[in-house]
Structure formats: C-alpha cells, structure tokens
Amino acid sequence: MAGTPVAAAVTAVAVATALGAAVLAGAASTAQRAAGAADAAALAAADAASGAVAVADEPCAAAGRIAAAMGARLDECAVDEQVANVQVSAAYAGTTAVARSRAGPPETGVGDG
Numbered sequence: 001m002a003g004t005p006v007a008a009a010v011t012a013v014a015v016a017t018a019l020g021a022a023v024l025a026g027a028a029s030t031a032q033r034a035a036g037a038a039d040a041a042a043l044a045a046a047d048a049a050s051g052a053v054a055v056a057d058e059p060c061a062a063a064g065r066i067a068a069a070m071g072a073r074l075d076e077c078a079v080d081e082q083v084a085n086v087q088v089s090a091a092y093a094g095t096t097a098v099a100r101s102r103a104g105p106p107e108t109g110v111g112d113g
Contacts, residue, residue, distance in 0.1 A: 023093055030092035034099040037072035038088045042103035045077060045084035049078060050105065072099075 041063035048059035055062045060077035067074040067088045075098070076087040083104030090097050 022085075026092050027095060027097070028039045030090050030095075031097040031099070033070065033099075034072050034088055034090040034097040037067045037070035037090065038086055038099035038101035039069040039103070040070060041072075041077075041088055042076060042084045042086045042101040045079055045086060046082060046103040049084060050082040060086075 013030045022110065041066070044066040045059040046061035047053040048055045048062045049061075050091070053062075063086050064074040064079050067086075072088040072090040074086060075089050078085045078087070083102065085100070085102050087098065087100045089099075
C-alpha cells in the first residue's frame with residue numbers, strides 16, 4: 001500500500017506530460033497549416049492578378065476562398081500589380097497561428113535579360 005501514492009503521482013505526471021505533448025503537437029500542426037494556407041492564398045491572388053487563372057471576382061476573394069478551404073482565415077490581402085501579400089490565421093486550443101506570404105512573378109536582377 002505504501003507504493004500506491006507514488007504510483008498515482010507517476011501516473012498523473014505521465015498523463016500531464018502526454019496531454020502537454022498533444023497540445024504542442026496540435027499547435028505545431030496549426031502553425032504549419034497556417035503557413036501552407038498563406039502560401040497557397042498568396043499564389044492564388046498572384047495568379048488571379050496576373051491573369052494566369054481566370055476568376056470571376058477580385059484576386060483577394062480568390063485568396064480568401066483558398067485560405068478558408070485550408071482551414072484558415074484571410075486577415076490581410078494586398079495586390080500591387082501582380083504581387084500579392086497576404087496574412088492568414090488559424091485557431092487551435094485558444095491560440096492563433098499567424099502566417100504571412102508573398103507571391104508574384106520573379107524579380108529581375110542585374111544581368112537578367
């Protein structure tokens with residue numbers, strides 16, 4: 001019987017550690033989901049702005065649809081010519097992961113023809 005409190009304490013620590021690890025894994029997964037959604041949304045907006053993909057509405061509306069399909073929310077979107085800058089967020093367990101991305105045609109450097 002003397003070992004029962006020790007066993008209960010060890011079990012409680014193990015359960016708390018497992019729950020903490022699960023929360024951290026979920027948060028990391030949410031951050032990756034937000035990053036992927038930001039990249040995809042920026043690409044969608046840039047493609048729509050350049051005419052590479054035909055859309056019936058504005059490029060930022062296309063970005064918003066892509067972000068939502070990936071489980072994120074489009075917070076900011078700006079398109080300057082063919083370059084799109086977006087910010088998305090995704091929620092998990094009371095926290096919010098925020099990611100930004102930029103997409104557009106490649107920049108021309110010195111020596112590029």
